[in-house]
Amino acid sequence: MTMITLALSKGRIFDETMPLLAAAGIKVLEDPETSRKLILPTNQPDVRVVMVRATDVPTYVQYGGADIGVTGKDTLIEHGGQGLFRPLDLNIAKCRVSVAVRNDFDYEHAVTQGSRLKVATKYTHIAREFFATKGVHVDLIKLYGSMELAPLTGMADAIVDLVSTGNTLKANNLVEVERIMDISSHLVVNQAALKLKQEPLRHIIDAFASAIRKD
Ligand code: PRT
Ligand code: MG
Numbered sequence: 155m156t157m158i159t160l161a162l163s164k165g166r167i168f169d170e171t172m173p174l175l176a177a178a179g180i181k182v183l184e185d186p187e188t189s190r191k192l193i194l195p196t197n198q199p200d201v202r203v204v205m206v207r208a209t210d211v212p213t214y215v216q217y218g219g220a221d222i223g224v225t226g227k228d229t230l231i232e233h234g235g236q237g238l239f240r241p242l243d244l245n246i247a248k249c250r251v252s253v254a255v256r257n258d259f260d261y262e263h264a265v266t267q268g269s270r271l272k273v274a275t276k277y278t279h280i281a282r283e284f285f286a287t288k289g290v291h292v293d294l295i296k297l298y299g300s301m302e303l304a305p306l307t308g309m310a311d312a313i314v315d316l317v318s319t320g321n322t323l324k325a326n327n328l329v330e331v332e333r334i335m336d337i338s339s340h341l342v343v344n345q346a347a348l349k350l351k352q353e354p355l356r357h358i359i360d361a362f363a364s365a366i367r368k369d
Pocket of ligand 1: 163164165166167207208209225226227228229247248249299315316317318319320321322323337338339
């Protein structure tokens with residue numbers, strides 16, 4: 155029996171991947187929100203799900219801790235994508251990466267003046283590339299959570315963060331001043347596994363492909 159290991163993270167990625175798994179005839183038998191197990195069984199004895207931190211999904215798949223995984227394009231870009239095939243844009247967990255500032259900060263003025271901007275973000279690769287293309291000098295401050303706090307405390311002029319409804323920005327008196335890119339989650343596959351476990355992986359990839367919502 156060839157075991158297939160799928161890496162997922164709790165929350166929106168897990169929730170939005172369930173209908174795609176159902177299309178492949180796979181049902182996860184425990185709820186990751188209540189279970190303490192890190193390895194969840196499915197109704198298919200040769201398919202299991204490993205629950206990892208969202209930012210660790212590409213790493214697990216890269217090093218073969220999982221054969222396949224579902225990860226945000228944001229996370230994939232920051233990881234670099236080494237050792238991964240990326241056969242499908244799943245069109246789930248959609249959001250955008252944007253630049254936001256305090257609503258009393260004149261971003262346009264700062265940019266046209268050629269000021270050096272202090273930018274706090276978890277997405278240093280995306281931010282560096284974006285501001286370099288724009289020709290804006292930035293000092294990047296790497297954070298791991300709650301980017302929204304950085305401009306409020308005066309630590310940064312701007313943040314680069316994910317935005318979905320915009321409610322989090324609004325609640326913290328921040329405004330979105332630039333959209334950098336649209337984000338969705340992708341299926342990633344370990345390159346060696348795709349050769350060694352071609353048949354069962356093909357079945358999952360094809361089922362996911364046929365179940366992707368087009369909108
Ligand atoms: O939360 P944790 O630190 O454990 O890890 P994580 O934030 O990496 O994981 P998770 O599960 O929150 O996000 C996983 C993936 O979901 C991300 O990599 C994105 O690709 C995708 N996604 C889609 C989002 C959002 N929408 C989203 N809105 N990830 C995070 N958010 C956060 C955002 O960072 C901000 O704090 O929600 C807040 C903004 O939401 P709105 O609706 O108020 O704009
Ligand atoms: Mg989060």
